[in-house]
Amino acid sequence: MQNTSSADITARQRAPWWFNLAGQLLQPWVKIRRDPAEPAALLKAGVTVCYVIERDGFSDALILQRACREAGLPNPMQPLAGTRRRRSVFALARRVGWVFGRNRKRAPNEPLRQLVRSLEGVPEHDIQLVPVSIYVGRAPTRDSGWFRVLFSENWVMVGGFRRLLALLLNGRDTVVHFSAPVSLRSVLDESGDMNPERFTRKIARVLRTHFHRIRAAVIGPDLSHRRTVVDAVLNAEPVRSAIAASAAKEKISQAKAWRKAHKLVMEISADYSHPVVRSVSFLLSNFWNKLYDGIAMHHFDKARAAAPGHEVVYVPCHRSHTDYLLMSYQLHMSGVVVPHIAAGVNLNLPVIGPILRRGGAFFMRRSFKGNALYSVVFNEYLAQLIDRGVPIEYFIEGGRSRTGRLLAPRAGMLVMTIRAFLRAPRRPVLFQPVYIGYEKLMEGKSYAGELSGQPKEKESLLGLLRGLKVLRQRYGHVALNFGEPIELNPMLDEASADWRTLGDDPDAKPEWLGTLTDRVAERIQININRAADVNPINLLALALLATPKHAMAETDLLTQLELSKALLEELPYSDRVTLTPMNPAGIIAYGEQMAWIQRVQHPLGDVLTVAPEQAVLLSYFRNNVLHLNATAAWVACCFLNNRRMSRSSVLRLGQIIYPFIQSELFLPWDADGFAVQLQATIDFFVRRGLLESTGDGRVLERSPGQDDGAYQLKTIARSLIQAFERYYITIAALVKNGPHTLTGTELENACTLTAQRLSLLNELSAPEFFDKALFRGFIQKLRERRVVWTDDNGKLDYVGALEGMVRDARLILSREVRHSILKITPGSSEKEISVTETPTPAPTVVPSHLPADVSDEAMHDRHVANEHRAHSSTPSTPVASGSDDNDAIR
Structure with a gap:
């Protein structure tokens, strides 16, 4: 190999004066972002570096030299050590002349051949090829002019004049992507006795594939030609068979059937x-x-x-x-x-x-x-x-x-x-x-x-x-x-x-x-x-829509918002759930700013309200995050009409209801996982003082109805209570009409009509309460669990387990709600739901039709006595769950 003096190398390292001048002229127009920011960490120390760029171009060489200088990398314009090459860079596609205004391209076989030859007979010598992708104007910003968009990076190999315009317009959005280097010696050793010409073609093909993949990742796949995809679809064997079948079925010519298929794929395909x-x-x-x-x-x-x-x-x-x-x-x-x-x-x-x-x-x-x-x-x-x-x-x-x-x-x-x-x-x-x-x-x-x-x-x-x-x-x-x-x-x-x-x-x-x-x-x-985002409007909706008039005293709302945030922070639903950083006061101020809530000033304290038309719209944002509140809402529901319940009853009833709310809200846990969540939620309520745990943790008790803790539990519970009301409507309609009477569609219609009428009578602000799809989903889940099935005539039949579900509903739904549903639900004249007294001694729940402050206090001593008798007679048995009355569906 020809020896070269250090003076000659130094002289050759200097780029031509006109090249340096062009770099200085271009510098104010180009701002480079390197990817990665420190590409020097990719290189292997002491190994000769040769850069490979996708397209030959004067501007690309200028950008590459500047990017390498700023990153502290070897100069691409210097001679490549150990070879006769005057530059440490070459392009995969090179312009060598012009024919009728269109540039001709030459593959980079010669540069690669020179590199391969330089390694022959010198086993200790290696060259690391560093692919460098250069993109000018990949994504113009909103501050850019629309004209610049036309000259942003694409798949077309543009000429020098168009590239110059792209640099002038979009040069400040230039990305230089350095890929991991490839050891030419390692690839050569792995190829064995492969012919040098074939090896050169292989390296070029691998590099082209690499650049194609990087360009596709940065600016998208090269699908500019819709025709290629359309042709591929029409030439596929399944489509050709379908064209032949269509021609035979419709008794038309093959050509006409093909034109029909072509029209369809043109209707479908993107361009x-x-x-x-x-x-x-x-x-x-x-x-x-x-x-x-x-x-x-x-x-x-x-x-x-x-x-x-x-x-x-x-x-x-x-x-x-x-x-x-x-x-x-x-x-x-x-x-x-x-x-x-x-x-x-x-x-x-x-x-x-x-x-x-x-x-x-x-x-x-x-x-x-x-x-x-x-x-x-x-x-x-x-x-x-x-x-x-x-x-x-x-x-x-x-x-x-x-x-x-x-x-x-x-x-x-x-x-x-x-x-x-x-x-x-x-x-x-x-x-x-x-x-x-x-x-x-x-x-x-x-x-x-x-x-x-x-x-x-x-x-x-x-x-x-x-x-x-x-x-x-x-x-x-x-x-x-x-x-x-x-x-x-x-x-x-x-x-x-x-x-x-x-x-x-x-x-x-x-x-x-x-x-x-x-x-x-x-x-x-x-x-x-599991990736939900909880914003201020979601939290306001959860709190305010749980009140009868969609209004709360500011102090109560602040407390409720703080409780909701604490619940999501201490019992995270998922590591991908995000929660607003606003504090409760900031959330209220933001809700007022967005015109979702209104402030009514009062000498005894301001009240935050939601207008009726806004309440309907706000229910949408409550439903966005309803699943995050499901576990807490279920525990709270157990204490809507009960002062005291055993922990085991809360868990047992939760296991029964879980498959249905899981299907409706797409909850992530299995039955055991849900039980763990319930336990953690109960413990959270106990820590916060909303529930009191007695009897070695077996008995749970909430405070009287007028207490702040009971009010907070009630607010949480009401976010889910309408789901249980829908379930009860479905069961009531099914049982009231009797087995072998209704089809699935007829049951859906009956439930929807009942829910609509109940909504009108109670001024509910949630129009999804009578959404037919929700009833359909619940009925489908009943089918899957073989509680309900279709007989040979297409009518619905059911098992006696529905009776147990009705009894359990008494623990959650008040007498007033259940009676309203039973009264409204359409049924056959021959079949009715009878209301009888069940011999349940010592009910542990206050009748819901009494005022909360009276019923809780007046009957509290009797509840304590009853629970004490239950414990003293059967100390190993959990406290029986009571109900507000003894109605039953038969």
Whole structure:
């Protein structure tokens, strides 16, 4: 090898004067962000460094030299030690000339050949290749001009003039990504006796794949050409078979059937456009700034760390039309690829539809029934996205929640996702749950109207224009909480050991697929709830809606808010639940600022109230976090109509009711876990003085009705009491009509009518009280537990266990509520629910129809005497749970 003097090396290290001058001219226009911030830690000391950039360009060389200088890395413009190369950098794609205005590219085989040759015969010599990706204007901010968006980074290899404009417009948003170095000596040794030419091609291919993956991670996959995806769908074997079947069934030509399939896939497919995504993100920056006071993301770093190497499927809760816009915007601004989003075809409106489509939306019809060709085409399109590694987003609830609760999942998209993965399990699927929490909803009034019986207003361009008036209001803060991700592979392993063999049969529908899909759907909903964000409006709703007139004295409200925060802090529901840092006084002030509550001044102390129309809307935000309060609410419910109960009775009844509230609220515990939570909650109430524990911890007693502790327990209990009233309505309607009388649908209708009438008579502010879906879910759970089943005629039959549930209901629901339900519930004239006295001696609960201060005090001594007799006669038996009366359903 030719020797070179140190003087010659020093001379050659100096870049040409015009190169240095260009660097100085460019410096004010370019601001570099290195990723990682300290790339020197990646390098191996004492080993020659050669940088590899994706595209050849004068500006890229200038940016690379400056980034290396600022990071303290070897100069890329110096000669490469041990070789004849004049620079320590080369590009994978190099421009060598121009033909009719279009640049020709030459592969980097020659530089790689030189590097490989330099290692031959010198076993102690090594070169570390450092791939460096340079992106100019990846994500313009809201302070950037819209014109800059057009010159942001994309997949097209642009010419020198366009690159110059990009630097002038977006140079201050330049990212230089240093990847981990690759030892050329190690790769060469591992290749064995591979031909040098073949080895060179292999290294070039590996580097191209690496740059492609990094670029896809930073600016999204190269899906600019919609045609390629459409062609892949139409050429897939399942679609070709469906086209042939459609032609035969409809007696049309093969060509006409193909055109029909082509029209369907064009209706479905996204037309992803990087310039549109960047343009929309630029416009949304100003839109969010006008609409919200802030958008926060929690646990996003955990989600980003889990994503590499997976096919990521985002599965957020669905509460507003802004959900998917917020998700896409926040992901884009955080440097993550915008997912392709499954949108209802009702959103494919003029003007709006094409923009959504170019932002990554693909459209689906509400039902696939009666259209086999559409079903096959849609399934194949989704499979193509998954096969190409495109991140996807869809809402498994199927539609927006009108109540604030998570809806029962609709598993159609989940089934298609799992089957697409089973067909080609190249990249493991990762479901990423996301909780989206608002402080005010644009659709709030329409939701309340729909729950009250008004028809849903169809989406239209005119309706959208009318809805622009929402920009006049402020909607507080928004939180996006990323829940614990769910890997599909472990769940598949649990379902079937041989699931990997199903790829040979694309039409396979294993027996375990339905059960697996239900388990995945339930896990997603549970993990969404486990990532809840508790904002000030949630806490105000929990407290104020629990009072008859939705009003509280300020001192009581402050105490209740402090109790709610303490409960969430001392008994955390999950490590991903976030809680507002505001203190109780700050929460009240914020509620007034957001116009959710009003202050009524009074000489004896101010009162905070909620207007009737606001109370209906506020119930939505109470329901957002109802699951976090479920355990405490159940314990408190046990003492609504009881002064004293045994700890074992609270636990026993909790075990009975838990499967139903677990199904309704997607709670995370099994039966034993729920019992542990109940014990911890009881201990919390005892520590706070809301309950007193006697009899070696076996007996629990609350204070008299007029006491502050009893008032706080009652406020907590009322957040869940309507669920038990719905359960009682269902059982009453079923038993009052008798077995073999009602179908499931008829029972749902009877329950809904009863709840509506009860709501009118009692002025309930929660329209979800008569939501048919909640009754349907409870009836379904009764079926699953074989308490209720369908006979041969399609009518419902039931077991005697319903009688026990009725007796237990007396411990929770007051006599007045139960009698109102029994009176209103429709039933057959031949079958009625009789009310009889049960020989239960020594009731331990005060009649609820008496005033609290009178009934508690007047009967307290009798309760103590009765409990004492019970203990003295059977000391080993827990205290019997009493009820306010002895009604029974027979």
